[in-house]
Amino acid sequence: MDGYDEIDSMIRYMLKRMRELAKSMGFSMFEEPFYYIDESLFEKKVRDLHQGTLEPYITFIDKGDQLLIVVDIPGMKEGTLDLRLYEDRIVVDAEADEKIVREAFGEYVWARRYFSSHRFHAEYSLPVRIDPGRARTERRGKTILIYAPKKDKY
Amino acid sequence: MVCNRMIEIDGFIFEEYGKPDVKTLILGLPDVGLVGAIASLHIIRELKMQDTIGIDSPTMLPPVSVIMNGQPKLPMRIYSRDGIGVLVTDVPILPPGIPAFSSALVKYARSIGVERLISVTGLGNPARIEMEKPKLYAITNNDEAGRELLEGLGAESVNHGILVGPYALILKESRRVGLLNLVLMVDAFIDIPDPGAAAVAVEALNKILNLNVDVKKLLEEGDKIKLRLKELMNETKNMMAKMGKSYEYRPTLLYT
Numbered sequence: 462m463d464g465y466d467e468i469d470s471m472i473r474y475m476l477k478r479m480r481e482l483a484k485s486m487g488f489s490m491f492e493e494p495f496y497y498i499d500e501s502l503f504e505k506k507v508r509d510l511h512q513g514t515l516e517p518y519i520t521f522i523d524k525g526d527q528l529l530i531v532v533d534i535p536g537m538k539e540g541t542l543d544l545r546l547y548e549d550r551i552v553v554d555a556e557a558d559e560k561i562v563r564e565a566f567g568e569y570v571w572a573r574r575y576f577s578s579h580r581f582h583a584e585y586s587l588p589v590r591i592d593p594g595r596a597r598t599e600r601r602g603k604t605i606l607i608y609a610p611k612k613d614k615y
Numbered sequence: 616m617v618c619n620r621m622i623e624i625d626g627f628i629f630e631e632y633g634k635p636d637v638k639t640l641i642l643g644l645p646d647v648g649l650v651g652a653i654a655s656l657h658i659i660r661e662l663k664m665q666d667t668i669g670i671d672s673p674t675m676l677p678p679v680s681v682i683m684n685g686q687p688k689l690p691m692r693i694y695s696r697d698g699i700g701v702l703v704t705d706v707p708i709l710p711p712g713i714p715a716f717s718s719a720l721v722k723y724a725r726s727i728g729v730e731r732l733i734s735v736t737g738l739g740n741p742a743r744i745e746m747e748k749p750k751l752y753a754i755t756n757n758d759e760a761g762r763e764l765l766e767g768l769g770a771e772s773v774n775h776g777i778l779v780g781p782y783a784l785i786l787k788e789s790r791r792v793g794l795l796n797l798v799l800m801v802d803a804f805i806d807i808p809d810p811g812a813a814a815v816a817v818e819a820l821n822k823i824l825n826l827n828v829d830v831k832k833l834l835e836e837g838d839k840i841k842l843r844l845k846e847l848m849n850e851t852k853n854m855m856a857k858m859g860k861s862y863e864y865r866p867t868l869l870y871t
């Protein structure tokens with residue numbers, strides 16, 4: 462757990478207590494529309510901006526005895542992908558094509574850090590444990606498909 | 616940009632910057648794969664449409680002002696040209712605001728003489744990754760008029776299923792008041808912006824409305840679009856979870 466995770470955890474705890482307090486006083490914060498804005502998205506964005514890294518898209522598809530991990534890295538520079546697969550997580554690093562990054566965010570002051578680092582970095586926990594040694598990878602443009610056999614049988 | 620007229624309906628404010636001339640209104644709200652939003656932004660850019668109506672709500676939309684070319688704009692806008700309007704939003708509608716927004720939009724559309732609404736969205740399909748060209752589906756609240764629009768499109772009718780979110784309520788509300796609503800859905804990634812699916816939607820709109828919008832540029836700019844829409848996709852995914860989008864992925868109670 463890093464410093465950001467600790468702050469995130471504290472904020473979540475405080476919000477939980479505030480909601481409980483509000484409920485005990487006879488009104489609900491759940492009726493407040495802005496409650497629906499997920500504050501963790503802001504925390505995450507601030508972290509990415511400080512690091513100057515772009516985040517790829519990732520989605521998991523259950524294929525029975527396999528987990529299909531779809532990693533989409535728009536604007537990735539060819540030949541720069543570094544993908545590490547573990548039993549319980551995946552780490553993705555790649556360089557971004559500076560031209561595409563500038564075209565995408567050129568006019569925004571907050572995005573200038575991306576222009577100097579122009580790289581992707583992300584680490585995700587996997588929803589199930591997999592066998593990285595038997596995983597098979599396919600490329601479709603900037604999308605990487607990883608078919609990973611599940612380690613645990615249910 | 617000077618506001619000529621301002622109307623408040625069900626907590627939503629509609630600002631008009633001229634006399635609205637919209638007979639067909641395309642809805643590009645953020646949803647599965649951001650298909651509607653991406654298709655809409657492409658049509659607006661290619662047809663060089665102008666924003667003629669702004670929409671806001673102090674309680675049902677996040678407190679934002681969108682700055683474009685140095686000008687402050689309302690978060691939700693209708694761009695139009697030659698009787699065709701396209702509605703887009705820079706922020707997703709907060710779930711408690713969805714019923715009021717859907718009702719307000721249908722009432723407002725009728726008040727300015729809109730004759731049909733075309734909702735554009737994605738149909739989350741885990742097999743999307745294996746598809747070269749995603750498939751088009753359609754739902755309409757008026758069999759006769761809807762079928763006429765769909766002729767020659769090759770769209771598959773959705774006969775069973777559950778629709779969740781603003782498009783669901785707009786479909787019900789427009790049926791109640793007798794306004795034609797066509798929902799175009801394309802196989803799409805659920806939580807990855809899908810320019811390929813949006814291109815299929817644009818091609819369908821080309822046929823229905825004779826738009827003649829080229830999708831080549833949309834496909835070429837796919838990476839740029841995905842980079843730009845990362846945060847909107849995250850926000851939309853969060854809202855979809857909170858509005859009960861999971862209902863879409865289960866069977867209906869009755870079956871034939």
